[in-house]
Each structure stands twice: as structure tokens, then as C-alpha cells.
Amino acid sequence: MKFSTTLLALATAFAAPFVAAQQANFTSPLGVEIYNPADGIDATGPWSLMSVAGNTVYVAGMRGIYPSNNSMAEVGYPRIKQAFLNMQYLAEYAGAELADCSRVVVYTTDMFRYRPIVNAVQEELWKNGTYPPRTIIEVSRLNQDDIVEVEGTFYLGTGGAKYV
Numbered sequence: 629m630k631f632s633t634t635l636l637a638l639a640t641a642f643a644a645p646f647v648a649a650q651q652a653n654f655t656s657p658l659g660v661e662i663y664n665p666a667d668g669i670d671a672t673g674p675w676s677l678m679s680v681a682g683n684t685v686y687v688a689g690m691r692g693i694y695p696s697n698n699s700m701a702e703v704g705y706p707r708i709k710q711a712f713l714n715m716q717y718l719a720e721y722a723g724a725e726l727a728d729c730s731r732v733v734v735y736t737t738d739m740f741r742y743r744p745i746v747n748a749v750q751e752e753l754w755k756n757g758t759y760p761p762r763t764i765i766e767v768s769r770l771n772q773d774d775i776v777e778v779e780g781t782f783y784l785g786t787g788g789a790k791y792v
């Protein structure tokens with residue numbers, strides 16, 4: 629018991645400055661880590677779900693797809709909520725939380741109809757009432773004729789991930 633505690637303390641003390649919480653699928657020569665967690669959605673093309681570069685986490689544009697079966701949630705609130713939950717899952721996988729979000733970009737095919745739902749979802753998720761800076765844009769089309777896509781950037785702090 630004591631031995632393993634000491635080992636843990638040593639491992640923590642000598643951890644690399646920016647070590648993400650989980651094992652990356654790929655690390656580039658300069659240290660960009662690419663992640664496609666098994667419990668996340670399946671990427672729908674030649675792209676990855678997330679990268680960690682230094683102490684910054686970049687989550688790919690997330691849509692309202694259920695990771696359990698890769699099918700799209702019902703149009704409207706369930707779809708939009710699931711998109712944000714998919715982003716949250718990845719950020720937490722990397723060791724950040726919603727409060728560590730430094731920027732959100734939302735794309736929607738119908739500003740009038742879906743922006744209020746995006747707002748409601750954000751109010752639910754950022755319970756403290758402190759929201760990350762956001763850009764929201766109406767676009768003519770999203771992949772699979774989807775309605776909303778959200779892209780988040782997160783910060784891991786100067787010491788790297790919190791949950792190494």
C-alpha cells in the first residue's frame with residue numbers, strides 16, 4: 629500500500645508537463661495528440677474526434693449522434709443536447725471540464741428555430757451561468773442534413789490535465 633502510494637507520488641511528480649488523461653491514438657513528432665476514444669461516436673470520415681496540442685484541447689464539430697449506436701437523436705432538443713454531450717464527453721476524456729471551455733462555435737441551418745434550443749442547452753450544461761465565448765453561424769447545409777454542429781476548444785491549465 630505504502631509502496632504504491634510512493635510510486636504514484638513519484639509518477640505524478642515526474643509526469644510530463646502536458647499529459648492528457650488518456651492514451652492518445654497517435655502523437656505527432658512535435659507532440660500533437662490525436663484521440664478517437666472507443667466510447668465516443670465513430671468519426672464519419674477521414675477526421676478524428678479530438679486533438680490535444682500543448683495545454684489546448686480541440687474537439688471536432690460534434691453533432692447529435694448517440695455514441696451507443698451512431699444513430700442521430702430526434703430532431704430538436706434531443707439532437708442539440710446530444711451534440712453538446714458528445715463535446716463534453718471528449719473534453720472530459722482529455723481532462724478538462726465544461727468550465728474550462730475557452731471557445732464554442734455553433735453552426736445551425738436555422739438560426740430562428742434552433743438558436744433558442746442551443747441557448748437552453750447551454751443554460752442547462754453551464755449551470756453556474758458563466759458561459760464560454762460563442763460564435764453562432766447559420767449555414768446552408770451540414771453533414772447528413774443535420775441541424776446543429778458545435779465545436780469546442782478547452783484549456784487544460786498550465787500543469788496539463790487535471791486527472792492524469
Ligand SMILES: *[C@@H]1O[C@H](CO)[C@@H](O)[C@H](O)[C@H]1NC(C)=O
Nearest residue numbers: 651652653663664665666667
Ligand atoms: C483509440 O484509442 C482508444 C483507447 O486506447 C481505443 O479504444 C480505440 O480503439 C482507438 N481508436 C482507433 C481508431 O484506433
Ligand SMILES: *[C@@H]1O[C@H](CO)[C@@H](O)[C@H](O)[C@H]1NC(C)=O
Nearest residue numbers: 694695696697698699700701
Ligand atoms: C440509439 O441509442 C439511443 C440511446 O443510447 C436510443 O435512444 C435510440 O433509440 C437508439 N437508436 C437506434 C436506431 O437504435
Ligand SMILES: *[C@@H]1O[C@H](CO)[C@@H](O)[C@H](O)[C@H]1NC(C)=O
Nearest residue numbers: 725726727753754755756758
Ligand atoms: C461551477 O462552479 C464550480 C465551483 O466554482 C466549478 O467547480 C464548476 O466547474 C463550475 N461548472 C461549470 C460548468 O462552470
